Amino acid sequence: MEKFNYAMIGCGMMGQEHLRNLNLIDDANVVAVFEPDDNMAQIALALTNGAKRTASIEELIKQENIDALVISSPNFLHAEQLEQVFQETKLPVLVEKPVVTQLEQVEIIRRLAERHPAPVWVGMEYRYMPAIAFLIEKVNDGILGHPKMLTIREHRYPFLEKVADWNRFNRYTGGTLVEKCCHYFDLMRLLVNANPVRVMSSAGIDVNHQNERYKGEQPDILDNAYVIVEFDSGQRAMLELCMFAEGSRFQEEICVIGPEAKAEAFVPGPNRFHNPDLGTAPIPKVIISPRDKTQPQELEIPVDSKLLAAGDHNGSTFFQHQRFLNAIKGKGKVEVTVDDGLKAIVMGLAAQHSAQIGKTAVITNNGFSYTIS
Ligand SMILES: NC(=O)c1ccc[n+]([C@@H]2O[C@H](COP(=O)([O-])OP(=O)(O)OC[C@H]3O[C@@H](n4cnc5c(N)ncnc54)[C@H](O)[C@@H]3O)[C@@H](O)[C@H]2O)c1
Structure with missing residues (x-):
């Protein structure tokens, strides 16, 4: 071979x-x-x-x-x-x-x-977590009608320690809403298939890192935030981030609502942080709740234990590499382009700035820049 x-x-x-x-x-x-x-x-x-x-x-x-x-x-x-x-x-x-x-x-x-x-x-990678990939597929199938509202909630453990502690300062990470949350801004763009126009945010450093010092300097990274994003299609999305909530059953919860139904994905955090005293780790799932009074449908989306053991991201790194290799071989397209990556960063930078000065950022230049005043 x-x-x-x-x-x-x-x-x-x-x-x-x-x-x-x-x-x-x-x-x-x-x-x-x-x-x-x-x-x-x-x-x-x-x-x-x-x-x-x-x-x-x-x-x-x-x-x-x-x-x-x-x-x-x-x-x-x-x-x-x-x-x-x-x-x-x-x-x-x-x-x-x-x-x-x-x-x-x-x-x-x-x-x-x-x-x-x-x-x-x-x-x-988050696009390729099996439960999230399934949710995206269902939304694209049109079972919700045209999605109107999207909420992404991440409740997790504080930032881990990194080599030379680079992740403790905004100047090295871009800020929490860039570093971590670019995943969620990417998912928002993907799920609503529209361009963001306004970003407003409220955020703080309220629990974590208060007593940490690195060469005498206190970390300046946010540990909780709400971010609201409006899209040119009239759709709206919200991110809720809390990094002092590692007791949560699921780490990521995504909810998309359209005129016909609501679809939710639930993804647990890394297996290696699961407390075995609490029983077996939860299985990722998707729940589809139609408005027509039929029963909500709950589907488990298990991930192969080999893939779970290979990383902290619910198997997604493996699926991403399979597709990247296909693109290298000319057998598939690049699914997450540099433009996608940059647009998610612009949303994150705009959210950081909005939280800092308490104003709404306007996304400009077709998603590649923003203004705020
Ligand atoms: N996609 C995801 O879900 C995800 C998850 C975690 C981290 N990340 C990203 O992966 C990257 C690495 O994060 P990490 O958690 O592995 O941090 P880390 O600190 O564990 O690893 C970074 C490594 O880079 C090395 N390094 C330092 N200077 C370097 C240089 N000039 N050139 C090459 N390597 C250098 C460090 O020695 C360290 O081993 C970050 O950009 C982070 O945002 C992505």
Whole structure:
């Protein structure tokens, strides 16, 4: 069987999730990694079949046997590393979200990506969680009628510790509503199939990180938020984020309502954080509730235990890699484009800004910018 050789830029928690999932794909093989942290590099290399550790990105991309790159370095490095990859290679690339962290980077990356001759895919794994994928399919089938309202609720554990604590500060992450919530803004765009026009948000740092200090500095990342988004189609969506709610049965709850019915998806958090004293981990499910007084239909959407063990994202990283590989082979299209990734970031940046100054942001430039005053 022909093998497709991958090289990894950044092999911390998420990079290792990519490695474990690529190991489940028969024709994928990781041949090189660039990971500056010795401890992370050792763990990552042990997950490969003899991959080479390089001392720099330059050395990595000069390897002759590489067919694709995966970028899973800290958020603030994505834009500059993508620029380098676009300028110095013609390789397919999967870049973790958020594709950029600053508004000024949006146009630069957009232009460079447009000219890149190979597939560029942004890691929006949540689209591929089986229960969420099923919900999207049902909404697209039209069983709700034209969706009018969408609520996404994430109730979860606080941000985990990261290498060099980069995720404790907005300047490295883009802010919580960019870093974490770009997934949800991406899902909003996908589920309503329309363009956002206004974003308003209220958010705070009310429980977590209060007593943490890094070189004397207190984290400035939000731990709870409400964000309301209006779309040019008249549809509206709301995000509710709480990062001090790890006791919740389900981590993500998504509810879409149209004139004919309501559809909900429920996804539990990572298996490794499930408390066995509370019984077995909940199975993801979708509930469809028609308005015509027939019974709501409740469907369990289980995920293969091998996929659950390979990561924290309900099997989605595996399904995303299958599709990315199809795009590399020319057998499928890029489903999460750089434009998709950037538009979700613009919504996140607008939400961060709205919460900061208490005003509504207006999305401009076809989704690639915003104004607020
Ligand atoms: N899609 C998802 O659901 C999801 C989930 C978690 C993380 N992520 C994303 O994955 C990325 C990595 O997050 P993480 O949780 O693995 O963080 P992490 O801190 O565990 O890993 C980041 C790794 O990058 C390494 N690194 C530091 N400087 C580097 C450089 N110049 N070049 C390459 N690597 C460098 C660090 O040593 C570390 O090992 C982030 O962008 C994050 O937003 C995505």
